[in-house]
Amino acid sequence: MGILFIPLIVLAVTSAVTSCPPSDRAALLSFKAALNEPYLGILDSWTGTDCCQNWYGVSCDQSTKRVADISLRGESEDPIFLKAGRTGFMTGSLSPSLCQLERLTTLVVADWKGITGEIPACVSSLPNLRILDVIGNKISGELPADIGRLSRLTVLNVADNLISGRIPPSIVNLQSLMHLDLSNNKLSGSIPADLGNLKMMSRALLSRNQLTGPIPCSLANIYRLADLDLSMNKISGSIPAQLGQMRVLSTLKLDSNQISGSIPASLLRNTGLSIVNLSRNNLEGFIPDVFCPKSYFTSLDLSFNNLKGSIPKSITAASYIGHMDMSHNHLCGPIPASAAFDHLEASSFMGNDCLCGMPLRTC
Numbered sequence: 495m496g497i498l499f500i501p502l503i504v505l506a507v508t509s510a511v512t513s514c515p516p517s518d519r520a521a522l523l524s525f526k527a528a529l530n531e532p533y534l535g536i537l538d539s540w541t542g543t544d545c546c547q548n549w550y551g552v553s554c555d556q557s558t559k560r561v562a563d564i565s566l567r568g569e570s571e572d573p574i575f576l577k578a579g580r581t582g583f584m585t586g587s588l589s590p591s592l593c594q595l596e597r598l599t600t601l602v603v604a605d606w607k608g609i610t611g612e613i614p615a616c617v618s619s620l621p622n623l624r625i626l627d628v629i630g631n632k633i634s635g636e637l638p639a640d641i642g643r644l645s646r647l648t649v650l651n652v653a654d655n656l657i658s659g660r661i662p663p664s665i666v667n668l669q670s671l672m673h674l675d676l677s678n679n680k681l682s683g684s685i686p687a688d689l690g691n692l693k694m695m696s697r698a699l700l701s702r703n704q705l706t707g708p709i710p711c712s713l714a715n716i717y718r719l720a721d722l723d724l725s726m727n728k729i730s731g732s733i734p735a736q737l738g739q740m741r742v743l744s745t746l747k748l749d750s751n752q753i754s755g756s757i758p759a760s761l762l763r764n765t766g767l768s769i770v771n772l773s774r775n776n777l778e779g780f781i782p783d784v785f786c787p788k789s790y791f792t793s794l795d796l797s798f799n800n801l802k803g804s805i806p807k808s809i810t811a812a813s814y815i816g817h818m819d820m821s822h823n824h825l826c827g828p829i830p831a832s833a834a835f836d837h838l839e840a841s842s843f844m845g846n847d848c849l850c851g852m853p854l855r856t857c
């Protein structure tokens with residue numbers, strides 16, 4: 495008797511988690527109710543009792559059957575999109591009901607172009623959230639103030655929305671964050687001074703906002719940071735020389751800000767940097783004469799500043815400079831001749847005080 499009895503209990507327990515719990519299903523249905531996707535009908539698949547089965551973009555933990563991922567991308571290679579011959583469009587808003595999905599690890603509602611409203615503040619209480627990606631909508635309001643509670647968050651991507659207010663100071667507590675993209679919003683105020691606490695971060699993209707204040711020196715402490723884009727803001731102060739010491743940094747975009755002071759020599763000496771854009775700032779002083787055979791720039795744009803003096807002779811030592819722009823400064827003197835950039839055109843040098851030599855007029 496007892497031998498038969500035990501497997502029966504096991505069976506009963508197992509069958510209890512073979513489909514999605516009614517509470518998760520209910521949360522998804524109210525999430526769905528706040529959205530309107532008129533062209534592809536993908537949310538029409540959200541019917542039936544088991545939300546873990548064939549609900550478009552929903553997936554569950556295999557053992558617990560709790561909803562783990564919501565992944566809805568409006569621009570995708572999915573056959574649904576190819577068949578419809580169009581990208582996605584969705585209106586409505588992100589219902590706070592999704593915060594009842596306690597086991598959620600991934601929330602991607604990306605590139606639907608028409609979703610409005612705010613990011614529900616309660617998302618910061620989802621302890622397992624790893625990916626929060628709502629790029630390419632019309633989401634407004636502020637980022638949740640206590641977003642820093644998301645200790646497992648690796649990706650925070652809210653780019654291409656209408657998010658305003660400040661970058662919440664708590665953001666520096668996102669200890670697992672690897673990819674931060676706040677680009678193209680309406681964020682104002684300064685960048686948190688201790689953003690450099692985010693030791694796992696490899697990409698920090700904050701361009702096209704209205705950020706003011708200085709570039710935090712602490713950013714130089716992020717060993718893994720490969721891509722830093724602060725372009726098209728209202729950032730002022732000078733470029734921290736420490737940025738030149740960063741070993742992994744390869745892309746640095748600071749263009750179209752109000753950055754002043756001179757270009758730190760360490761920056762141009764950093765042979766790991768391959769894309770540098772400092773264009774359209776108030777940089778002054780000389781271009782540091784620190785190029786060397788290991789210098790390899792895919793792109794080096796120093797145009798539209800107040801740089802003076804001559805183009806440093808050492809630049810001829812650089813092994814390669816793909817695109818270089820020194821136009822619209824106050825440079826003077828002969829342009830050094832180098833095979834590394836003999837493909838450059840006059841436009842790379844025009845608008846200076848008295849530069850001469852190829853590709854400009856002879857001296």
Ligand SMILES: *[C@@H]1O[C@H](CO)[C@@H](O)[C@H](O)[C@H]1NC(C)=O
Pocket residue numbers: 725726749750771772773774793794795817
């Ligand atoms: C550098 O930034 C400026 C201003 O934001 C932009 O116009 C230019 O195209 C950028 N340069 C390169 C090489 O991308």
